[in-house]
Amino acid sequence: PSSNSEMVSRMKALLPPSTFELLEKTGLIADKYKLNVYLIGGIVRDLLLNRQNEDIDLVVEGDGVEFAKKLASELGGEIKAHDAFGTATWTTSTSIKVDVVTCRTEYYEAPGLLPIVRASNIREDLRRRDFTINTMALRINKQYFGDILDYFQGQVDIKKKKIRILHNLSFIEDPTRIFRGVRFALRFSYQFADQTNRLAKDAAPMLKHISALRLHRELELLMAEGQLVEGMKMLDQLHVWVSLFEVKPTLKTWKHLNQMINAKLTDSFYFLTILLYGSKKWKDKLTPYALTAKQSKLVQQLVQITTIDLKDNDMLSKLHTSLFSFLDETIFLYALLDEKEYLLKYLQKRKEITLFLTGNDLIKIGMKPGPVFSTILHQLMCLQLDEHIRTKEEAINWLKNQRG
Ligand code: ATP
Incomplete structure (x- = not known):
């Protein structure tokens, strides 16, 4: 106008x-x-x-x-x-x-x-x-x-259609402007002006000084724009990931991120996990960004899960016996990152199953609550996973036999 x-x-x-x-x-x-x-x-x-x-x-x-x-x-x-x-x-x-x-x-x-x-x-x-x-x-x-x-x-x-800073020290003064610029560029389909692009690359190492919380927040904002992967690609071109973590994302990184988003797992910590997992010293790099108890647990479990002997043709009950204590998210991420399709199937089934019996059912037939309950319920889960038990009736009969 x-x-x-x-x-x-x-x-x-x-x-x-x-x-x-x-x-x-x-x-x-x-x-x-x-x-x-x-x-x-x-x-x-x-x-x-x-x-x-x-x-x-x-x-x-x-x-x-x-x-x-x-x-x-x-x-x-x-x-x-x-x-x-x-x-x-x-x-x-x-x-x-x-x-x-x-x-x-x-x-x-x-x-x-x-x-x-x-x-x-x-x-x-x-x-x-x-x-x-x-x-x-x-x-x-x-x-x-x-x-x-x-x-x-x-x-x-x-x-x-240009994203242009106002003076040469702009990104140095506030490196989060690199993220803001990427957001605007994507939102409006604008390009960084040449000089702005150069200065963003030069200032990318300054992002080391922003807090973990701030980085999470910036990733969440990209996610909220519905442009996470495109945003992370642009940030890669601006040397952000190599400056921050000494990593170079690959085609697989983008594929895994998309899979993650499709699975509606949109916690920014998972994005960083995908970016870093498997790179040199990934655990040390990721740990400072684990801000909640759950995120810390995820890192710890991701390390642990790689030490377990899991096989493609294992019965679901066998997988469950090794993995029952792992978070869904750990299993999902590991399956994605190590491309283990069979773990996704296990996870899917484990989420779908509702046990035919609960602790109350056990009490009703006269059992005393105690540690044995979890053993029985774990066994029942295994039998349901392998489809040896398919109905509540079968479960009750099985339980009666157990008690002999
Ligand atoms: P959005 O549509 O995403 O809300 P916005 O431009 O309104 O975009 P805000 O984050 O609400 O962005 O910020 C309001 C204004 O404050 C911006 O237009 C910008 O002029 C200024 N501003 C915000 N953050 C910064 C920053 N890090 N450095 C310099 N100016 C900033």
Whole structure:
């Protein structure tokens, strides 16, 4: 759109009417207090792309928290302020969420340290952002309502379909921007600009400094975009996996990831397992990323399972006797990674079977609860797996014979 009237009609088309009205009223209140207020971030980009987005982020040249409080006192709703950061979330009486922040400058004294922050103006606020396509602001003060501020050629890059950082140290300052860039590139089918691509590769080793939790979070976000495998491939081209783990994914890696997703196992830890398993010192590399008890158990079991003598033609009962204590996920991953089809079959069957007898049935026929219960139920599971017992009746008869 080249004029603000075009932009206004686009806002009317893409935003819920209540949100549009809210922005108009917010602009009037800003006028009253002589403050410049802007809509910024993803929603401005998405308006230009004709995409819906309901994240209302406002920046104020002035005190953001104070302005949010004024909005709530004039228009109702509640404020949650984080004074230390100059940010507030305003939840209107009709449950629209609006983030209001003070325009600020952030600069880094050294890579990896937290940025130093001070209040500033809109241009400075936009300059600290990740990619040009995310640096546009839309004015909402009445006289300028719908005007786009575009200091960094964001609209040009939207036309060129480019992901472009704003300055050469951007990825060094915050290497998670590499992941963010990949997400946007995939979501919009954009390419990294040449220089951005080079700088991402150069900065990939900096990802060693992000926490395990953060890496998980970034993988989850890729997954949530429905683009995990494509994303991991792009990250590979940006040298992320070799820099982080000294691994080179292969065609098998992508195949296994797809199988994993098809099986609806979408925990980011499994993706890392697929990436690392079998590489040199894979266990040492994976362990720091095991953040839950279950994930730690998975690593430990994956090591353990390789030491068990399992054969293609083993009866299911024999497999079960070796594997009953292993998590489904361990067996699934191992079967996938070592391409052991028969283990998938075993796992499938083990999940399908419901035992014909429960501990209560044993009590009913007069047995005393104790360790023998689990022995009996394990035997029954084995017999059901091998299809030697196919009905509850057969199970009861078997039990009677057992007791002799
Ligand atoms: P999405 O549609 O995925 O929500 P978004 O652009 O709204 O995309 P957010 O993560 O909500 O992304 O961030 C809001 C804005 O904050 C972004 O548009 C960007 O300008 C800025 N931003 C977010 N994360 C960073 C970062 N790591 N570095 C610089 N700017 C960032």
